[in-house]
Amino acid sequence: MRVTEGGVELEVPGEQTEGVEESVFYNPRQELNRDLTIATLRAFREHEDRAESYLDAMAASGIRGVRAAADGWDVTCCDVEPDAVDLARANLERNGLEDARVEHRNVTALMHESMFDVIDLDPYGTPMPFADAAFSRCRDLVCVTATDTAPLCGAHFNSGVRSYSAVPQNTDYHPEMGVRILLSALARSAARFDVGVEPILTHATSHYVRTYLELDRKPTAADAALEHLGYVSSCEDCLYREAEHGLIADPLETCPNCGGKRLLVAGPIWLGPYRDREFVADVRERIPDSFATAEKGRELCTTLETELDEPTHYDQHKLCKNWGLPANAMDDFLADLRESGYEASPAHYGGTTFKTDASVGEMFDATSDSLE
Numbered sequence: 001m002r003v004t005e006g007g008v009e010l011e012v013p014g015e016q017t018e019g020v021e022e023s024v025f026y027n028p029r030q031e032l033n034r035d036l037t038i039a040t041l042r043a044f045r046e047h048e049d050r051a052e053s054y055l056d057a058m059a060a061s062g063i064r065g066v067r068a069a070a071d072g073w074d075v076t077c078c079d080v081e082p083d084a085v086d087l088a089r090a091n092l093e094r095n096g097l098e099d100a101r102v103e104h105r106n107v108t109a110l111m112h113e114s115m116f117d118v119i120d121l122d123p124y125g126t127p128m129p130f131a132d133a134a135f136s137r138c139r140d141l142v143c144v145t146a147t148d149t150a151p152l153c154g155a156h157f158n159s160g161v162r163s164y165s166a167v168p169q170n171t172d173y174h175p176e177m178g179v180r181i182l183l184s185a186l187a188r189s190a191a192r193f194d195v196g197v198e199p200i201l202t203h204a205t206s207h208y209v210r211t212y213l214e215l216d217r218k219p220t221a222a223d224a225a226l227e228h229l230g231y232v233s234s235c236e237d238c239l240y241r242e243a244e245h246g247l248i249a250d251p252l253e254t255c256p257n258c259g260g261k262r263l264l265v266a267g268p269i270w271l272g273p274y275r276d277r278e279f280v281a282d283v284r285e286r287i288p289d290s291f292a293t294a295e296k297g298r299e300l301c302t303t304l305e306t307e308l309d310e311p312t313h314y315d316q317h318k319l320c321k322n323w324g325l326p327a328n329a330m331d332d333f334l335a336d337l338r339e340s341g342y343e344a345s346p347a348h349y350g351g352t353t354f355k356t357d358a359s360v361g362e363m364f365d366a367t368s369d370s371l372e
């Protein structure tokens with residue numbers, strides 16, 4: 001089956017069924033992820049002009065490596081599966097990109113041996129088994145996809161604890177729990193090598209989390225990154241939340257809003273920002289019309305640019321249901337919060353999600369008159 005994506009052409013085993021490509025080596029549902037990767041690499045190269053080498057650590061069809069090589073990166077594709085290696089090599093050749101290297105290796109060994117400016121981890125499931133090797137030698141940027149959203153957001157609790165050395169909780173803001181559990185584990189992995197991470201772009205999109213971590217290879221930067229870790233207590237009854245920084249948990253025992261005792265405590269999670277607004281604006285500018293997901297990608301960047309840095313989001317529908325009141329239009333709801341002096345922004349987790357610095361009680365006072 002022939003696939004065209006981002007201006008390159010690939011041959012992948014599999015068939016097109018009802019217009020949808022089906023192949024073990026090519027997932028069309030990750031096209032937005034890959035389009036944003038190319039735009040992010042373009043923005044990053046402007047920002048860090050010595051960045052040249054890119055490791056597509058789990059290449060499969062080689063699509064990421066092919067697209068990065070076509071964009072001028074010095075690419076190495078790696079995969080542990082011989083069929084994937086042959087396919088990646090053939091796809092590079094098909095696009096006249098024979099200069100790119102293809103490695104048939106366990107990429108963990110490769111990452112320990114060789115240095116790369118940018119490493120892109122895109123495994124099946126959790127990326128954590130590959131994180132230490134990536135942070136040990138990478139110079140500038142580690143890009144990570146995690147598709148194991150059930151463990152990340154606490155729905156598969158034991159698996160989440162095992163993979164991320166943290167306690168995830170299944171809350172009403174589950175995609176953001178996943179984002180912050182992942183970033184916490186990655187920051188702690190990097191800190192082992194005296195490396196500080198700054199997430200310059202992160203998004204949770206349909207069943208995966210994607211993050212881009214700019215590295216600063218010095219102990220003080222690692223210490224600074226760890227300062228962003230902490231715990232969040234969430235009330236299951238009234239949806240109140242409270243976050244506190246630090247590695248020693250001092251969780252709430254009683255909800256200060258409703259007096260309830262059903263509090264979920266998660267951590268250590270990343271409580272800091274998960275994107276750099278200016279960088280995201282730059283990424284948005286670098287998405288060309290020719291990318292199939294251009295409109296979606298730009299919309300996502302715009303929401304990320306304006307999203308508040310509060311550590312958890314709310315879902316307006318869940319909140320109103322909890323109050324026993326009908327939901328109104330999101331814009332009106334957010335306008336009511338702003339009129340009462342609070343900050344409020346849409347969040348990128350879905351059309352009814354938002355962030356605010358108002359507590360759940362303050363939100364009720366600010367908005368409930370309009371919800372009758």
Ligand SMILES: C[S@@+](CC[C@H](N)C(=O)[O-])C[C@H]1O[C@@H](n2cnc3c(N)ncnc32)[C@H](O)[C@@H]1O
Nearest residue numbers: 058059060079080081084105106107122123124
């Ligand atoms: C989700 S696919 C990659 C998809 C691809 N990056 C894309 O954008 O279409 C995961 C790939 O990782 C490879 N893989 C798994 N473990 C690996 C390892 N230890 N070293 C190298 N490759 C590995 C698998 O063979 C598989 O091809």
Ligand SMILES: [Zn+2]
Nearest residue numbers: 235238255258
């Ligand atoms: Zn409560």
